[in-house]
Amino acid sequence: MELWKELFSSEFGIMSAIVIAVVIGMGGYIGWFVRKHVKEEEAAVRR
Numbered sequence: 001m002e003l004w005k006e007l008f009s010s011e012f013g014i015m016s017a018i019v020i021a022v023v024i025g026m027g028g029y030i031g032w033f034v035r036k037h038v039k040e041e042e043a044a045v046r047r
Contacts, residue, residue, distance in 0.1 A: 007013040 007017060
């Protein structure tokens with residue numbers, strides 16, 4: 001519990017939490033983007 005308290009109470013902890021959230025968000029976006037374009041490419045090849 002002390003870890004969570006320090007993570008959200010110090011300036012560096014808050015910045016770290018923001019960076020972690022941004023990296024997870026970027027990973028999700030890149031996965032969605034690649035999956036979308038792979039499906040489009042497969043559909044174009046089948047035509």
